[in-house]
Amino acid sequence: MSGVVLQVENVGKSFREYGSEWRRFGSWFGKHSSKIKEHWVLRNISFVVREGEAVGIVGQNGAGKSTLLKIITGTLGATEGNVRARGRIAAILELGMGFNQDLTGRQNVEHSAGLMGFSRSEIQRLVPEIEAFAEVGEYFDEPMRTYSSGMQMRVAFSLATASRPDVLIVDEALSVGDAYFIHKCFKRIREFREQGTTLLIVSHDKSAVQSLCDRAVMIDKGRLVADGTPQQVLDLYNALIAEKENSTVRQSQVAEGAATVSGTGEAVVDKIWLEDGNGKPIEYVGVGDQAQLVIRITAKSDLHKLVVGYMIRDRLGQAIFGTNTFYTEQVIESVTCGDSYELRASFAMNLGVGTYSVSVALSSTESHLVDNYEWRDLALIFTVANTQRAPFVGMAWMPPKVTLCAIHSEDIRGMG
């Protein structure tokens, strides 16, 4: 358990601006120029990971996490310092990379396994296991372009984890895909860990870091600012987010490419965002705070009826709350092509800490199975953070009024 698997020593990365590319070419051959501007994205990063450890790497977007990961996997060179790793490193951030859409799943798997450095005999041994784990059925021998994004993710994960690596880097990629498969992925990750694989987990998902890791490091503005237990580091991270939330207002953004849309397109969602109690767009919501979900819709043809529904899901895709304008008896009748509507749903964010997604359904009835104009999963992603309330655990915010007093024996006797 004590062997050092990964040693990151004083790693720094700077992207150089040469002003002119000729100056860059000169620098390869030892010609130095004073006009080179250095832009440091990582500096003085040092930490050690031991065999079998699971370390979470947290930090805001743009803090330098993915640059650090690229340096650890070796695709990016460090400008200063060095990384020493023992054994094979596999990264799930490679998910689906290099898949050729015209080739079948099997052909892609065979090919990409070669790219990962497996020999032909190893590939022949691994392919049936990959096929079995991915559970995409007969699609495995169909061209990749017929796959849904979830199926591609299944094949990619199965491939990335086909053989137990010494270090496994798990990143945000794992937040896409269906709940069933994500559970399967985490099961495999846990099994690897029991067999001695070291884990590096990069995530905004605090519960994943908390439940899987026994240590966490935090990176902010290219520096290592914390290294400790997941609880300590996440508390610091929360504080940092809260600070950011108070100082800046940002339009909520959806991770690109993650949204899945289906339907006839007779009515479409133009825009969806979340506002706080004062009508200010927000990305982070405090537990129990007032929030307003705003959905803008435009009809693309004349419609007999239009029902708008939304559903809030947790990170595993499970429904937390959903309703629609059929249930609220606000069905829009005889819609003309080009009409736009805005739905505002106000509610208190009585949810536990975590990330949530919103699915939107536009249909003619309460069930989207009849006339499905548009069904949009992951239309909006937001985070619920606990910045104001007393700490608690769980999925729901059920603020109790707690009374507690000591009971004296005389009182009991007196009652009798």
Added chain:
Amino acid sequence: MKDMFQAIWNYRHFIFSSIRNDLRSRFARSKLGALWMILQPLAQVAIYSLVLSRIMAAKLPGIDSPYAYSIYLLAGMQAWSLFNEIVTRSLTVFVENGSMLKKIVFPRVCLPIITVGSALVNNVFLFGVMIVVFALLGHFPAAALLWMPLLMFTTAAFSLGLGLLLGVLNVFIRDVAQFMMVVMQLWFWLTPVVYMASIVPVRLHALMQLNPMYWIVSGYQETLVYGRNPDFAGLASVTVVAIVLLALSLLLFRKAAPDMVDVL
């Protein structure tokens, strides 16, 4: 250097499967698939033959065939298409595979090797078709077949040296590829593929012979059209140029490799 060859050897299966996939994906969508790789140069030959055969045929002494000019064109095209494919694909090979280079650790030198490999496979197909066309036209250059491996090898080495050198630069200055597209067209017309060297004024011959592609193309024409031996001195100097270019491009590649992923 030894490390590089070791890495290539370890990734040989990946290189082979990349070449195979390259062919496969060409077949996947279009009905005629990889046939287009062959049909395109053949169509070009047919067009030039149609347009220019009257003017050019008279300038081709030494072969008794009404199709002499078509045979001459095919031989030259065989050389040019290999050169053209390797250079144009090497130019963009790093840029096109940018996201892969950024995310996956593998020997980067595999990429140009795959490019050359798949261009060679295409060229061998084209060669097979050319031999069939020759046979239909009543032309059987049997002895020339022995020269083909050497000629193809020299062409590939020269093309790779040039393409890799420019391909590395193109990662940093994207204009290189655009500029080369124009240069390649000009280069085609400066090389005696469509016309014969004999129609060029004698005073320009020394200039023409500075073009490495002149020696390669005339090597193909000598062997395939006339059944003669190629000019060894000329080919040897092209080989020297190719080796120098390859060494230069490898040096540049090694110096540039750490910077490459930063700008992709």
